[in-house]
Amino acid sequence: MAQQNFETGPKPFAGYQLSKVPASDDTLTRVGPGTPCGELMRRYWQPVAMTKMVKDRPLRTVILGEELVVFRDGSGRYAVMHLHCSHRGASLEYGRVTQHGIQCCYHGWHYDIDGRIRETPGEPSRSTIKGEISHGAYPAIERHGLVFAYMGPPDKRPPFPDFDTLNLPDVELAPYAIHHPCNWLQVHENLMDPVHAVFLHAKMGNVQFTAAWGEEPVTEWGEIDGRAVFYVATRRVGSKVWVRFNEVLVPNFGQVGGFWAGADEVMFSRVGATRWTVPGEDNSCWIFGYRHFSEELERGGAGKKELVGYESQDMYGQTGDRAYEEMQSNPGDWEVMVSQRPTAVHALENLGHSDLGVSMLRGQLRRAVESASRDQPPPLALAPEGKITPSWTTNTIYELPAPAGGDDLDLRRRIGRMVVAEVVAAKEFDPAKRVPALKEALAGIPARALGGEEPAVPCRFVSL
Ligand code: FES
Numbered sequence: 328m329a330q331q332n333f334e335t336g337p338k339p340f341a342g343y344q345l346s347k348v349p350a351s352d353d354t355l356t357r358v359g360p361g362t363p364c365g366e367l368m369r370r371y372w373q374p375v376a377m378t379k380m381v382k383d384r385p386l387r388t389v390i391l392g393e394e395l396v397v398f399r400d401g402s403g404r405y406a407v408m409h410l411h412c413s414h415r416g417a418s419l420e421y422g423r424v425t426q427h428g429i430q431c432c433y434h435g436w437h438y439d440i441d442g443r444i445r446e447t448p449g450e451p452s453r454s455t456i457k458g459e460i461s462h463g464a465y466p467a468i469e470r471h472g473l474v475f476a477y478m479g480p481p482d483k484r485p486p487f488p489d490f491d492t493l494n495l496p497d498v499e500l501a502p503y504a505i506h507h508p509c510n511w512l513q514v515h516e517n518l519m520d521p522v523h524a525v526f527l528h529a530k531m532g533n534v535q536f537t538a539a540w541g542e543e544p545v546t547e548w549g550e551i552d553g554r555a556v557f558y559v560a561t562r563r564v565g566s567k568v569w570v571r572f573n574e575v576l577v578p579n580f581g582q583v584g585g586f587w588a589g590a591d592e593v594m595f596s597r598v599g600a601t602r603w604t605v606p607g608e609d610n611s612c613w614i615f616g617y618r619h620f621s622e623e624l625e626r627g628g629a630g631k632k633e634l635v636g637y638e639s640q641d642m643y644g645q646t647g648d649r650a651y652e653e654m655q656s657n658p659g660d661w662e663v664m665v666s667q668r669p670t671a672v673h674a675l676e677n678l679g680h681s682d683l684g685v686s687m688l689r690g691q692l693r694r695a696v697e698s699a700s701r702d703q704p705p706p707l708a709l710a711p712e713g714k715i716t717p718s719w720t721t722n723t724i725y726e727l728p729a730p731a732g733g734d735d736l737d738l739r740r741r742i743g744r745m746v747v748a749e750v751v752a753a754k755e756f757d758p759a760k761r762v763p764a765l766k767e768a769l770a771g772i773p774a775r776a777l778g779g780e781e782p783a784v785p786c787r788f789v790s791l
Pocket residue numbers: 412413414415416417431432433434435436
């Protein structure tokens with residue numbers, strides 16, 4: 328998989344030969360209007376701000392390469408509109424929010440939140456502009472403290488992705504937003520790179536989360552239906568087996584399991600974070616997401632809800648506001664992702680076996696981009712509007728001492744696969760029934776694996 332090849336093998340002092348930096352992979356990284364990946368992204372609801380960021384004044388932002396203004400009008404409706412006034416382009420960030428929309432400060436043109444013009448007060452009564460012009464606007468809704476917009480073709484608007492993990496009883500969602508001065512893809516693909524968790528978060532320096540992260544897992548990746556890539560990483564932590572099954576969905580959605588290896592067994596414990604990596608400009612992006620808090624998820628007691636919010640998260644190393652000295656001595660996810668260049672250059676990478684998840688993610692995304700360019704429907708499996716969409720990410724911890732006198736790699740591989748197989752095959756979507764049913768099914772897995780059962784594989788697996 329590695330790319331570099333000096334015909335006769337590696338060369339010493341190859342700086343000169345390697346000094347040219349090729350172009351980035353525009354098909355996957357450029358997201359402005361009319362670009363292939365930008366058009367794919369526009370076929371999905373995308374978060375564009377935290378509600379906390381939308382105060383009394385309009386919020387100026389850039390999403391998918393478009394300059395936008397986000398506000399909440401006097402009747403409580405969220406609006407996402409083009410920034411520049413349709414009259415002569417003054418920025419609506421200086422506009423006045425009204426009961427029913429926004430009024431440009433320059434000549435008072437008044438827009439409703441759907442972009443229709445309510446008034447053009449400087450125009451004489453014979454003016455017909457009001458009935459002829461629309462201002463660019465997008466449908467917007469609020470969910471759990473994030474504002475989402477649909478920026479695609481109006482006739483192709485999908486249902487809102489109301490995932491099961493956003494509807495669990497006893498789980499509190501804490502919204503957050505973190506800006507990254509780099510392209511969206513390198514931030515998103517970190518989610519399918521479980522190998523970095525062992526090194527960056529544990530072995531290379533300080534233990535950033537818990538010591539369990541430094542245990543090397545049995546890792547496998549897989550794809551489902553052209554719309555999901557997942558990994559299952561199964562670690563031995565003392566007498567416990569910790570199965571982490573994480574998913575990403577086309578194009579920029581991902582969930583990760585609970586962060587803390589607890590002291591107790593847990594079955595079908597759900598996610599530590601749900602997130603979308605949303606492009607801003609080509610070389611910047613936002614993570615908008617929710618940290619999840621519940622008694623079960625926080626058995627280790629390390630999560631800190633009060634630290635989750637705008638440019639703030641309770642996991643070490645997720646933001647760029649630490650002192651440079653600390654960043655160098657104990658770098659976190661933010662430093663490694665942002666430092667892969669403003670847009671990572673794929674042509675310069677030398678991918679290894681451990682990058683299989685990244686390769687799969689890019690391949691799946693490329694196929695989705697190509698199919699959207701041919702005007703095919705994007706890969707999507709959402710429940711109808713108002714219904715809950717199931718997701719898979721699952722954290723499971725078993726009390727299962729290591730077998731005497733041998734490694735348990737094969738046992739862990741089978742356990743990991745069985746967890747994936749059970750969760751993906753479950754047909755019950757109502758969380759009130761699905762959660763207890765899967766807790767029970769997952770509890771039975773160690774006995775089956777110890778008995779030598781080979782799991783039914785519901786999807787394609789690739790092993791490290
Ligand atoms: S530029 Fe906005 S009303 Fe004239």
